[in-house]
Amino acid sequence: MDTVDPLARAQAWLDFINTLEPDQFESVVADFRDSGFTRENMSEYAMLLTAWAKVDPLEALDYAKANTGNPFARNTILASWVTTDPEAAIAWANDNYDGDQANPYMVGVIRGLAQYDPVRASELMASMPYSNERGNALSAILPHIISQGGDAAKNWAMSIDDERLRDGAIRRISEQLAKDDPRGTAEWLATNGGDAANGSIDNVMGVWAGKDSSAAIAHFEGMPSGKLRSNALRGLTNHMATENPREAANFLDSHSNDADDNTYRQFVWHSFRDEPAIAAEYIARIGNEDERNRMYRRTLEGWMWQDLEGASQWIGSAQLPESVAKHLEGRIQEISRRRR
Numbered sequence: 001m002d003t004v005d006p007l008a009r010a011q012a013w014l015d016f017i018n019t020l021e022p023d024q025f026e027s028v029v030a031d032f033r034d035s036g037f038t039r040e041n042m043s044e045y046a047m048l049l050t051a052w053a054k055v056d057p058l059e060a061l062d063y064a065k066a067n068t069g070n071p072f073a074r075n076t077i078l079a080s081w082v083t084t085d086p087e088a089a090i091a092w093a094n095d096n097y098d099g100d101q102a103n104p105y106m107v108g109v110i111r112g113l114a115q116y117d118p119v120r121a122s123e124l125m126a127s128m129p130y131s132n133e134r135g136n137a138l139s140a141i142l143p144h145i146i147s148q149g150g151d152a153a154k155n156w157a158m159s160i161d162d163e164r165l166r167d168g169a170i171r172r173i174s175e176q177l178a179k180d181d182p183r184g185t186a187e188w189l190a191t192n193g194g195d196a197a198n199g200s201i202d203n204v205m206g207v208w209a210g211k212d213s214s215a216a217i218a219h220f221e222g223m224p225s226g227k228l229r230s231n232a233l234r235g236l237t238n239h240m241a242t243e244n245p246r247e248a249a250n251f252l253d254s255h256s257n258d259a260d261d262n263t264y265r266q267f268v269w270h271s272f273r274d275e276p277a278i279a280a281e282y283i284a285r286i287g288n289e290d291e292r293n294r295m296y297r298r299t300l301e302g303w304m305w306q307d308l309e310g311a312s313q314w315i316g317s318a319q320l321p322e323s324v325a326k327h328l329e330g331r332i333q334e335i336s337r338r339r340r
Contacts, residue, residue, distance in 0.1 A: 078108030
C-alpha cells in the first residue's frame, strides 16, 4: 500500500489478495480499515471486499453489518456475490430486511446484477417504492442500459410502469443521449411528453445549441405553444446567456409569449456574471412578487460585492419596490463600512 505508482500498487495488491485463505480475510479487512485508508484507497478496499465475497459472502456481510456504518462495504459484497449466485444473494437481501420502506440491501444486488442481467435488475428496481434507494438502483442500472444504444434505452424507459420511476429514467437517459444526438432526443421527448419531457427539454436544447445553434433554434421555432416550448426556450436562452447575454436578451424579447417566471429567473442567473446590468433589468419580468423581490435582493447584493459603485448607480436609477429599495440601501451602507 506504500507503493506510489498506482498500477504497480494495484498489481501488488491483487497478488497479495490471491494469497489469502478464506479465514484470513476478516483480519486483513480489519487491519486495512484500522490503517486509516483514504478516498484514494477505496479501489483497493473494494477489491478486497469483492474477493472476500467470492469465497465467503455470508461472513463478509456479517462483518460489514457489525463494523461498517455506511453501505459501501455491504453493497460491494452483494454486488460481487450476485454475479456468482444471484438467487442466494437476492434471498439474503430479502431475508435480512424486515422494514416497511425500500430494502437498502437490494441496491448492491441490483448494482451487480445489472452488469449481466439488466432485465432482472430492472424488475427488482421496479418492485422498490419511491426512495433514495430506488434512485441509487436506477443510477446503477442506467450505464448498462445506455450502453445498449439509444433506441434500446428509450424503449427500456418507456416500458417502466411506475410513472415516477419512468419519468426519472427518461430525464437521466435524455441527459446522456443528448450529448450525441440532441435532435433525436428532443424529438423523443416531444413525442412522449409528460413531466419528464418538460423537465428535460431545457437541458437537451442547451446541449444542442452548443453543438449547432441554428439547428436548435430552427427546431424550437417549429414547436407548438405550451410548456414544452417554454422550457425549450429556457434551455436556449440559458446557453446563449453564457456566451452573449445581449443576444440572449434579444432572443428572449422576441419570444416573450413563450417565457415564464422560470425562464426569466434562469436568464438572470446565466447572464449575471458577464452582464449584471442586463440581468438586473429582467428581474422585473418575474410575475411572482415574492420570487421577484428575493431575486432582486440576491442578485443585486451579489453585484454590490463585485462592483459596489456600478450596482449602486443602477439601484438609484431603477424603479424598485419600496421594501427592496430599503433593504438594499442598508446593504450598501454595510458593505461600504466593511470596505473602509
